[in-house]
Amino acid sequence: MKSKKEILGQYFTKVEIVHNLLNLFLSYKKCEKNIKILEPALGTGNFIKILREKKFSNVDGCEIDADLAPEPSDFFEMPTTQKYDLVIGNPPFSKYNLEESYFNIKEHLSFSPPTSTYLTKNEAGKNKEKIENIFLLKGLQHLKDSTSSIAFILPISFFIKNKNKSVKNELLKNFSTIIIYQDDKVWFDKNIPCCFAIFTNLEKLKNKIVLIYENGKKNEEVFEIEKIHEELIPQVVFHKNNGHINNAKGVPLSEFFKTKKVKIKKSYKENNVSAKNILEKSTIPENKTTENYKIAIVRVGNSSVGKCGLINEHEDVLNDMFYVFDLKDQYTKNKAIKENICNQINANPDYFKKITCRVGSKSIKKEDILNFKVIV
Numbered sequence: 144m145k146s147k148k149e150i151l152g153q154y155f156t157k158v159e160i161v162h163n164l165l166n167l168f169l170s171y172k173k174c175e176k177n178i179k180i181l182e183p184a185l186g187t188g189n190f191i192k193i194l195r196e197k198k199f200s201n202v203d204g205c206e207i208d209a210d211l212a213p214e215p216s217d218f219f220e221m222p223t224t225q226k227y228d229l230v231i232g233n234p235p236f237s238k239y240n241l242e243e244s245y246f247n248i249k250e251h252l253s254f255s256p257p258t259s260t261y262l263t264k265n266e267a268g269k270n271k272e273k274i275e276n277i278f279l280l281k282g283l284q285h286l287k288d289s290t291s292s293i294a295f296i297l298p299i300s301f302f303i304k305n306k307n308k309s310v311k312n313e314l315l316k317n318f319s320t321i322i323i324y325q326d327d328k329v330w331f332d333k334n335i336p337c338c339f340a341i342f343t344n345l346e347k348l349k350n351k352i353v354l355i356y357e358n359g360k361k362n363e364e365v366f367e368i369e370k371i372h373e374e375l376i377p378q379v380v381f382h383k384n385n386g387h388i389n390n391a392k393g394v395p396l397s398e399f400f401k402t403k404k405v406k407i408k409k410s411y412k413e414n415n416v417s418a419k420n421i422l423e424k425s426t427i428p429e430n431k432t433t434e435n436y437k438i439a440i441v442r443v444g445n446s447s448v449g450k451c452g453l454i455n456e457h458e459d460v461l462n463d464m465f466y467v468f469d470l471k472d473q474y475t476k477n478k479a480i481k482e483n484i485c486n487q488i489n490a491n492p493d494y495f496k497k498i499t500c501r502v503g504s505k506s507i508k509k510e511d512i513l514n515f516k517v518i519v
């Protein structure tokens with residue numbers, strides 16, 4: 144049975160996490176204690192509790208579930224004439240395999256206020272949309288003026304390159320500063336990959352996106368606001384900058400690999416090479432022609448991503464889990480270089496795992512491989 148918890152996204156933010164997130168928000172945005180605040184999905188009320196502890200007295204909230212709120216209320220029925228200085232909290236997230244967790248656009252057509260007052264053209268044309276996106280869009284309608292902010296916990300997938308473009312564009316119409324925060328702690332009773340995103344207007348960070356990844360130390364990276372549709376995942380950016388790319392010695396694989404696609408036989412059913420046995424193929428047999436050997440790297444799968452082997456372009460059949468690269472002409476007959484590259488990739492499985500921290504199955508991009516540095 145699909146549980147109410149899953150459908151309504153009832154994952155409550157731990158009190159110590161709420162403390163940390165509120166302190167972060169307040170370190171950027173100085174607020175009077177009497178500002179008007181809305182928590183649109185209050186759950187067990189942890190955000191409201193800590194806000195009140197911090198002496199913010201003007202806090203409203205919505206919670207749809209009568210088991211959690213004595214007077215349940217649906218955020219999508221709240222009149223947009225109610226305006227706030229801050230809309231803050233942890234809205235429900237839709238689960239891709241759970242239809243009921245989405246915002247059903249047709250079902251809301253008869254609602255007041257009408258969906259047309261907050262949906263963009265793009266969302267209005269769909270049957271359903273991720274509920275966290277609709278919380279953001281409606282949240283925008285509750286802002287008092289340009290000094291107002293939205294601060295939401297969002298699934299980290301929100302900031303994957305080119306995802307949720309229309310919502311991001313709408314946010315940019317209101318805000319010129321975005322702060323995206325992640326740390327290495329578990330924020331709910333389950334580990335859900337998420338971040339805390341602050342959308343606001345700060346003179347000293349005008350047209351900037353600040354990415355913060357905290358792992359005992361606060362690591363910060365600042366981007367121009369034009370990068371909004373790029374991949375803005377603090378943990379990934381941190382690992383790219385501090386892991387095997389920027390700090391590592393060596394030469395990127397783009398110096399060795401051709402970018403042209405390699406034609407290779409692939410079959411889902413009849414393959415002799417898969418992620419299971421690719422590590423057995425790290426050498427070129429003595430009796431074989433080195434030129435025929437290409438480098439295959441597993442591109443998906445939580446445990447296998449980044450595994451590498453040398454495959455024979457005439458004899459081997461792969462499944463669909465690989466990127467295959469040929470070496471540039473000057474290296475194609477060089478058995479030692481091919482085996483060396485393969486071994487160095489396999490010696491660093493963490494590199495590929497850490498730069499693919501996303502929701503669902505991990506998958507890497509070709510550029511992640513081409514940026515990997517080797518010492519040859």
Ligand SMILES: C[S@@+](CC[C@H](N)C(=O)[O-])C[C@H]1O[C@@H](n2cnc3c(N)ncnc32)[C@H](O)[C@@H]1O
Pocket residue numbers: 151152153154155156157183184185186187188189190205206207208211216217218219232233234235236
């Ligand atoms: C992820 S929980 C977060 C609760 C709280 N903000 C926290 O961080 O602990 C989301 C809450 O939103 C509620 N909810 C879902 N849809 C809603 C709606 N349309 N209006 C108001 N609350 C809703 C759920 O019942 C759930 O308690």
